[in-house]
Amino acid sequence: xxxxxxxxxxxxxxxxxxxxxxxxxxxxxxxxxxxxxxxxxxxxxxxxxxxxxxxxxxxxxxxxxxxxxxxxxxxxxxxxxxxxxxxxxxxxxxxxxxxxxxxxxxxxxxxxxxxxxxxxxxxxxxxxxxxxxxxx
Amino acid sequence: xxxxxxxxxxxxxxxxxxxxxxxxxxxxxxxxxxxxxxxxxxxxxxxxxxxxxxxxxxxxxxxxxxxxxxxxxxxxxxxxxxxxxxxxxxxxxxxxxxxxxxxxxxxxxxxxxxxxxxxxxxxxxxxxxxxxxxxx
DNA sequence: CTAATACTTGCATCATGGCGTCAATATACA
DNA sequence: TGTATATTGACGCCATGATGCAAGTATTAG
Numbered sequence: 001x002x003x004x005x006x007x008x009x010x011x012x013x014x015x016x017x018x019x020x021x022x023x024x025x026x027x028x029x030x031x032x033x034x035x036x037x038x039x040x041x042x043x044x045x046x047x048x049x050x051x052x053x054x055x056x057x058x059x060x061x062x063x064x065x066x067x068x069x070x071x072x073x074x075x076x077x078x079x080x081x082x083x084x085x086x087x088x089x090x091x092x093x094x095x096x097x098x099x100x101x102x103x104x105x106x107x108x109x110x111x112x113x114x115x116x117x118x119x120x121x122x123x124x125x126x127x128x129x130x131x132x133x134x135x136x
Numbered sequence: 137x138x139x140x141x142x143x144x145x146x147x148x149x150x151x152x153x154x155x156x157x158x159x160x161x162x163x164x165x166x167x168x169x170x171x172x173x174x175x176x177x178x179x180x181x182x183x184x185x186x187x188x189x190x191x192x193x194x195x196x197x198x199x200x201x202x203x204x205x206x207x208x209x210x211x212x213x214x215x216x217x218x219x220x221x222x223x224x225x226x227x228x229x230x231x232x233x234x235x236x237x238x239x240x241x242x243x244x245x246x247x248x249x250x251x252x253x254x255x256x257x258x259x260x261x262x263x264x265x266x267x268x269x270x271x272x
Numbered sequence: 273c274t275a276a277t278a279c280t281t282g283c284a285t286c287a288t289g290g291c292g293t294c295a296a297t298a299t300a301c302a
Numbered sequence: 303t304g305t306a307t308a309t310t311g312a313c314g315c316c317a318t319g320a321t322g323c324a325a326g327t328a329t330t331a332g
Contacts, residue, residue: 026176026180031176034164034167036290055308088299101245112233190278206278225329226329
């Protein structure tokens with residue numbers, strides 16, 4: 001059941017740093033932008049395309065109103081998921097492929113590098129009571 | 137600007153498989169469970185603790201109503217983010233640390249392994265028009 | 273059995289946000 | 303200049319879901 005941790009048990013200071021790193025990458029704002037099914041579909045489309053796409057092009061992926069697509073793309077660009085460039089009357093959106101991959105990899109790393117139970121909650125903002133003895 | 141892709145350009149069949157893999161891990165259900173700020177805080181708390189926590193313990197992390205915490209934990213357990221075990225009158229929740237890390241790593245991989253623009257949209261469900269010539 | 277504990281569930285309220293319609297704006301083209 | 307194209311913005315409707323209160327259920331302790 002026990003897993004292989006990338007880091008051996010270490011000082012409270014290091015443990016606190018790892019826990020802080022988790023909160024840094026577990027930001028709900030970015031996740032919220034991804035959590036909406038329509039947005040996820042649009043992002044998937046843009047990721048697969050790999051090139052800049054206009055709002056019109058992306059709207060053809062889905063059977064929803066054009067203005068809805070425009071709003072979603074704008075939302076995702078503001079959340080940092082997409083790059084945006086306006087040339088003439090056309091708005092070009094591109095999935096920030098590498099940044100997205102890096103972010104999720106960082107999230108996976110932050111989760112992976114957490115230590116097992118016995119250092120629980122003694123060194124950070126978590127208000128959980130410290131682990132009790134054999135009574136559990 | 138061009139990045140180093142982990143996979144050289146390959147057959148349409150392989151490209152389609154990579155795109156399908158993306159949609160598999162980009163599931164909004166799991167992300168939605170994470171996208172709510174309160175839930176993210178609760179999960180962060182559980183991840184840092186690393187051990188099974190009761191609803192009461194987790195509720196002490198936040199200043200919100202106990203029943204709200206209980207519902208959020210139940211939601212996340214249903215979404216596969218937490219393990220759940222009821223012993224006596226106490227419900228124990230544990231963050232599925234390794235599974236979460238694996239999922240985000242798979243997501244990062246799926247994004248990373250996508251190919252550049254020139255294979256766009258010709259082999260899967262995406263309705264984007266195929267990439268035009270130099271007119272863009 | 274009774275009471276306390278730990279949690280779950282029903283209910284009402286309220287905020288957020290997705291959606292579509294339509295008007296407004298900005299740019300390109302003839 | 304007039305018209306078509308591409309996008310943005312304002313507005314209202316509506317569904318979802320987060321929250322808190324309170325009642326209900328299940329388990330343990332005395």
